[in-house]
Amino acid sequence: MKQxxxxxxxxxxxxSQMPRSTGGLNAAGEWQVFKALLPDLKDKNVLDLGCGFGWHCRYASEQQAKSVIGVDLSENMLKRARESSAEPAIEYLQLAIEDIDFAPGQFDVVISSLAFHYVENFNIVCKKVNHALQPGGSFVLSVEHPVFTALAAQDWYCDQDGNRLHWPVDGYQNEGQRIARFLDHDVIKYHRTLASYINSIIDAGFRITSISEPQPSKEILEAYPEMKDETRRPIFLLMAAEKINS
Structure with missing residues (x-):
């Protein structure tokens, strides 16, 4: 079932009230690192999986991508994305990530930001992405870090006064569904080990070129001081890969 x-x-x-929802890419603590992993997007055909409000789609269009397709399951997300820009190079499709079925080699670049931890069958998605990419094409993604997703609580261990003592990690090897509390709602996420993420990408026919576990930049911490504890453990995992020529 797709959530x-x-x-x-x-x-x-x-x-819609989160900083990254109102402030866009510059309010996303991992954006500068994610951007550095992207190839030159000029004249490229780009696919964004889990495009949300369309921030990355609009960035690709600003970088003179030839075409951009944003895929998201949410009607609300796509409505906001379309309202934010009417750039002719961007097309939005309401579709579950797991259900993509694009032509072989249709894209030069596939990106995904913080979406795959909501997807149960990551290995199948990786194979579909590989199918849709040109040989040598780029696959750049970010997910919640396995250290962050291991426990469904996704919260700090605090003392009796509420001071954050440490981030607990348990059940790391027990992959699968987690019911996490996010924005005052129960949300289904899927925990995978770092090895599973890496091997799924490799097994789908990619060569991994970079892995990053970024922390918020100095500028982000100055703008959002409440994020200071994000330097104490990784919250995001970013990876870049290229399709092996075949």
Whole structure:
């Protein structure tokens, strides 16, 4: 079953108030690192899986991509994306990530930001991405870090005064579904080990070119001081890969 929390009015209202929802890419602590992993997008055909409000799609268009397709399951997300820009190079499709079925070699670049931890069958998606990419094409993605997803609680261990003592990691090797509390709602996520992420990408026919576990930049911490504890453990995992020529 494909989860569509973003069309729940209460969840969507809460999500819309998040800094990255109102401030865009510059309010996303991992954006500068993610951007550095991207290839030159000029004249490229780009696919964004889990495009949300379309921030990455619009960035690709600004970089003179030849065409951009954004895929998302949420009608609310796509409505906001379309309202934010009417750039002719961008097409938005309401579709579950797992259900993509594009032509062989249709894209030069496939990106995905913080979406795959909502997808149960990551290995199948990797194979579909490989199928849709040109030989040598780029696959750049970010997910919640396995250290972050191992425990469903996804919260700090605090003392009696509420001071954050440490981030607990348990059940790391037990992959599968987690019911996490996010934005005051129960949300289904899928925990995978770092090895599973890496091997799924390799087994699908990619060569991994970079892995990053970024922390918020100095500028982000100055703008959002509440993010200071994000330097104490990784929250995001970013990877770049290229399709092996065949």
């Amino acid at each position: 569509n929390k973003y069309d729940d009015p209460g969840f969507f209202a809460n999500y």
